[in-house]
Amino acid sequence: MLTFYHSPQTRSGRTMWLLEESGLPFETRYVTIAQMDGSGAIDPANPHPDGRVPAIVHDRVLISESYAIAIYICDLAAKAGLGAPEGSAERGPFLAWLMWLATEMEPVIFARLYGGGGDLRAERNYDQVIRRIENALAKGPYLMGERFTAVDVMAGATIGWARHAFPESAAIDAWLARIGERPANQRACANDAELVPA
Numbered sequence: 001m002l003t004f005y006h007s008p009q010t011r012s013g014r015t016m017w018l019l020e021e022s023g024l025p026f027e028t029r030y031v032t033i034a035q036m037d038g039s040g041a042i043d044p045a046n047p048h049p050d051g052r053v054p055a056i057v058h059d060r061v062l063i064s065e066s067y068a069i070a071i072y073i074c075d076l077a078a079k080a081g082l083g084a085p086e087g088s089a090e091r092g093p094f095l096a097w098l099m100w101l102a103t104e105m106e107p108v109i110f111a112r113l114y115g116g117g118g119d120l121r122a123e124r125n126y127d128q129v130i131r132r133i134e135n136a137l138a139k140g141p142y143l144m145g146e147r148f149t150a151v152d153v154m155a156g157a158t159i160g161w162a163r164h165a166f167p168e169s170a171a172i173d174a175w176l177a178r179i180g181e182r183p184a185n186q187r188a189c190a191n192d193a194e195l196v197p198a
């Protein structure tokens with residue numbers, strides 16, 4: 001049994017997309033979170049240690065952190081081919097991509113969106129992030145090459161949300177459109193929209 005703790009219009013949307021891609025049966029529990037504007041509150045029903053989303057509970061074990069959850073889902077639903085099995089040549093690059101998204105790309109995006117950029121190192125990191133995404137898509141059609149993976153879900157949901165933090169790029173737009181058309185993404189977006197409180 002897999003229970004997914006979710007709050008609409010947050011980074012748990014990409015977990016929902018990945019779960020839809022995985023074909024795993026899961027139950028979604030909507031929880032409130034403390035919003036940055038001071039509204040909302042931690043939901044006592046949320047098992048996440050900090051009251052955040054996403055979190056999943058699988059067979060009574062709690063897993064938090066988006067990227068750990070992504071790896072866990074890919075391994076659990078190995079047949080869906082969203083990750084790279086241990087022992088395969090793609091395993092290392094797959095893990096490296098996900099860790100890079102978490103530790104390099106996301107900080108660069110947040111620095112662009114909310115300030116904190118502007119120094120030499122921030123500018124260099126920004127240029128490196130753009131270059132790495134564009135180089136991967138120049139080979140394409142997906143970030144890891146021929147195959148659609150969880151890397152596309154995690155990067156695509158984030159870049160789609162923060163598109164204005166990236167320069168104009170036909171390759172990025174075509175990739176976002178390509179992955180956005182996937183039925184699993186459409187289902188996740190529809191579910192997410194339904195859950196938004198009126």
Ligand SMILES: N[C@@H](CCC(=O)N[C@@H](CS)C(=O)NCC(=O)O)C(=O)O
Nearest residue numbers: 010011033034051052053054065066
């Ligand atoms: N590092 C965590 C961050 C999770 C996170 O900050 N989620 C936000 C929603 S986008 C949240 O729950 N915020 C509520 C809060 O900060 O209390 C992850 O990637 O899963």
